[in-house]
Amino acid sequence: MAAPIVPARRKPKGKVTLAHGGGGKAMRDLVEGVFVDAFGMGGAPLEDQARLVPPEALLSGGRLAMTTDGFVVDPLFFPGGDIGKLAVWGTVNDLAVGGAVPHWLSVSMIIEEGLDIEVLERVAHSMREAADLAGVRIVTGDTKVVARGGADKLFVTTAGVGVIPAGRDLGAHLVQPGDVAIVNGYLGRHGAAILAARGEMMLETAIESDCAPLNGLMEAVLSAAPGTRCARDATRGGLASLLNEVAAASGTGFAIEEARLPLEAEIRGFCEVLGFDPLYLANEGRLAVFVPPGEAEAALAAMRDHEHGREAAVIGQVTEGPAGRVVMNTAFGGSRIVDMLVGDQLPRIC
């Protein structure tokens, strides 16, 4: 029998057009030429769904964990990262802070007509690199093209599946008064890098986004401090929102020690110029873990041994309450409430 005739794939070039979303040859070329190649899905026949073999940890009593997140960022490429890295690591981190070992990711892209295909290629390769660094595989995906103005260049949604090993349980409801909170490094880099990269405030800075995969760090912390109660990643809304969420969910209060916050000079300068509070700046590679006091030292040491936790610091302690109340003890011995923000921080002059 003669082998089926497979037309040679044409590497797509130029700009994405509506034809690339039309379900025909152009779309196939885009999907195969850009994504299949980059994600390393070639070889096996492509189906509409990924078919996955359950990992050992799942078979021996583990639980599945699943999460999804949408990513929109302007600009798509910024110092320290790009939308692809955010989309992979953001989902990896959402799994990891729940104690899950991330395994597989799906990717859905909404592409605005007119986007350079070269941009898509860069994003796809960046995602592959990010996935490799985090030790996960991108196993399925989808693309849609919308007319100009229907989206802003590129929106990426990822979903992730991981496995929580048997016997592991993390959650805000487990947090207790006296627990210690540790963050894994300098705060606010992502938010500052994005704002500077947008150029509207005309600031020049060498600040780079902190975006990073945190699953390795989480495993290190969990093996050093197996009694860890809860972990959360500090993304939009910054550390302040994270602490407020945990305090609300656990029915406890929280006291931050201002003097112990990991803040570097450049972020402080950036915040002074725009009148920002670094506690509310976005991060993409920062988490807080809540551990019993007896394990705080071990957890801190484990973080500092890890490449994404060199500047880790204990920032404060869980208190009896009032429930949901986050208080900052200032370096002067005063205190103030650290509330959630109403909306984004806006640069202020007064």
Next chain:
Amino acid sequence: MKYIDEFRDPALAKNLFRRIESLVGPAGGTKEKPLQIMEICGGHTHAIFRYGLDKLVPAELEFVHGPGCPVCVLPMSRVDDCIEIAARDNVIFCTFGDAMRVPGTRKSLMQAKAEGCDIRMVYSPLDALELARRNPDRDVVFFGLGFETTMPATAVTIRKAAADGQTNFSVFCNHILVPPPLRALLSDPQMRLDGFVGPGHVSMIIGTEPYRFIAEEFGKPLVVAGFEPLDLLQAIVMVLQQLAEGRAEIENQYARVVPANGNPHAMAAIEAVYEPRSSFDWRGLGEIDRSGVKIRGEYAAYDAEVKFGVGYGAGKAAGREPEGCRCGDVVKGLIKPPACPKFGGECVPERPLGALMVSSEGACAAYYQYGGTRREEAA
């Protein structure tokens, strides 16, 4: 950070707190009738709450949060004017971020932006001028607001626009002055302030002389202060010292930034571009004589009021405050924010009813955001 970190040293603060404690009695403060010191400037209000200073000073001393927040005292009708201009065809409306959430009678600039107006946040008026340069076929309007500190910046920008012949640029001028509302407050028979912490950055422009009437006519001490916690605490010590010694003088704690005669270049720019309005409306305080400025006729081409016909008081009813809102009494120091019936209930930062809940510099928002136990007191 140089000139910042040295003035945030907690060890030195301890001494200042001790000094304040030993001075507050001789200065006349009692637990029953605490001394009332007004920090005029919203930046000071912000610093007091940010560092928790209000809870660290003795009970014989009480901060009264003054009217020095330009966003808080902006009348609603002026926000309406902004939105009217922003809604015009072809306009790019530029503002400082502070003004985005200030409610007008119907909506804020933030809401107008969501509805499709081209509204941009800028850091500097020069950024708005740059936008005009880059968009020659659009009309770029800059929302000029702020006190004497900000006035030279918009004045220099207008002069640069004029020198460049950048005719698609204009300024919607809402600049206001610090001394007139102080006179108005001090003339109010209900007032019982004991002294003032003066605004450091306004003073670096106008100097210390314009406050002289406070000491000479009203017999109250005023100390111009910087914005770091040690600056503020030292200024309070200086006010208390004056009270203890029975003096009422204008003193300057912030000499590293504030020369006694201010900034003559900046004053010349203000003088060249602006002239006083006969009166201006302050949210919560009402009309105050000669408390605002407008752009001189010479620069009319750069005056958005002229260009878009939205002149001040052009047949408009003065912005009415929402029923029950007691921002005015808070600004006068007659009540604390939690004493307002709307505080924390109908009036919260997400949905500000009154002006003082709008900006993080506003006394009510600062109380709400940072106020510690104060919020429970309100509940």
Next chain:
Amino acid sequence: MCLGIPGRIAAIRDAERRIASVDFSGVRRDVDLTCVAEGALDDLVGTWVLVHVGFAMSVIDEAEAQRTLEALAELGEAEEEYAAMRESAAMLEERP
């Protein structure tokens, strides 16, 4: 009101338009010098200025800053002396 922060003039960007690049702890931004200088600007490089909305509004007086800090330190010493005096006075009173 009126956020103003100290920055160091790092370079003159456009002498004609009176624009300099000012450094704030490693973050830089163009700042207008019209209000703090007449004539040549080159001498200003390295100077600390107080910046508000993209304009230098005051040249920071290093000597005055030192004087303020010294006054603060002296206050501390004086306070310690007072405290010591109060303590010894209290001890004297306690004596029978």
